[in-house]
Amino acid sequence: MTEEENVRRAGPLTYRGSAIPATTTDQRLLDRRGPTDWVHTDPWRVLRIQSEFVEGFGLLSELPSAVSVFGSARIRPDSEYYRLGEQVGARLAEAGYATITGGGPGMMEAANKGAQQAGGLSVGLGIELPFEQSLNPYVDMGVTFRYFFVRKTMFVKYSQAFVVLPGGFGTLDELFEAITLVQTKKVTRFPVVLVGTEFWGGLRDWVESSLLKHNLISPQDMDLLYMTDDPDEVISVIQRSHRHLEDTFERDRPGPSS
Numbered sequence: 019m020t021e022e023e024n025v026r027r028a029g030p031l032t033y034r035g036s037a038i039p040a041t042t043t044d045q046r047l048l049d050r051r052g053p054t055d056w057v058h059t060d061p062w063r064v065l066r067i068q069s070e071f072v073e074g075f076g077l078l079s080e081l082p083s084a085v086s087v088f089g090s091a092r093i094r095p096d097s098e099y100y101r102l103g104e105q106v107g108a109r110l111a112e113a114g115y116a117t118i119t120g121g122g123p124g125m126m127e128a129a130n131k132g133a134q135q136a137g138g139l140s141v142g143l144g145i146e147l148p149f150e151q152s153l154n155p156y157v158d159m160g161v162t163f164r165y166f167f168v169r170k171t172m173f174v175k176y177s178q179a180f181v182v183l184p185g186g187f188g189t190l191d192e193l194f195e196a197i198t199l200v201q202t203k204k205v206t207r208f209p210v211v212l213v214g215t216e217f218w219g220g221l222r223d224w225v226e227s228s229l230l231k232h233n234l235i236s237p238q239d240m241d242l243l244y245m246t247d248d249p250d251e252v253i254s255v256i257q258r259s260h261r262h263l264e265d266t267f268e269r270d271r272p273g274p275s276s
């Protein structure tokens with residue numbers, strides 16, 4: 019046997035003589051089926067979760083400045099709120115922001131439609147649900163997640179503000195997650211704007227008369243529930259807050275001697 023035949027290199031590994039395995043790594047990968055229960059185990063899920071982060075970061079990391087818009091999946095296109103959602107998406111596009119929504123129907127579709135038709139970048143971060151659903155037709159760039167928590171990370175990481183239109187439990191979850199992140203200073207950079215004073219007024223009153231009254235939040239936390247009916251004001255609140263943050267970063271930036 020020549021020296022060449024007596025050696026097997028497998029990536030960084032070297033085998034000689036009787037230590038040479040009977041099969042190659044590729045053969046073992048491709049030939050064997052084996053048991054399949056491991057695809058339902060948590061270590062395997064961790065890899066799947068990791069791949070969702072990779073897909074999300076890959077798609078969104080080069081996004082320009084963006085705003086996440088939340089709102090009901092159930093609002094019909096003939097509703098006045100749908101029109102409001104379209105206007106918000108359009109104003110965001112005109113101000114140079116990409117619009118990110120949950121990619122579903124209702125208010126999400128309205129904001130995507132407004133953004134797309136005004137020439138802006140319209141993004142949808144869909145979620146796999148037990149019933150069949152695809153991204154709405156006004157999404158120009160989209161990804162569908164299996165895991166809610168991975169998707170939530172994307173909304174926060176790749177947008178610079180949250181706009182919250184009328185909605186149900188899903189919208190409330192997104193609103194309260196956002197203001198909790200701001201309240202606990204887990205994020206420093208973003209304004210949260212509620213659109214629809216009649217719709218959100220009751221919630222704000224309850225937060226004041228119940229949460230504030232029982233000292234469960236601080237008086238300044240009430241400012242986290244900023245409300246307006248005016249899509250133009252949504253933009254000016256976001257721009258004002260971003261200018262303020264830029265000034266703060268500029269002021270706090272270490273000088274050449276530090």
Ligand SMILES: C/C(=C\CNc1ncnc2c1ncn2[C@@H]1O[C@H](COP(=O)(O)O)[C@@H](O)[C@H]1O)CO
Nearest residue numbers: 088089090091092120122145185186187188189
């Ligand atoms: C109810 C129907 C479809 C639901 N499809 C959704 N697709 C994408 N994102 C969704 C969906 N449902 C909820 N969300 C997220 O929560 C918010 C809306 O929830 P709400 O309870 O309707 O307020 C929204 O911002 C999404 O991010 C069939 O029509």
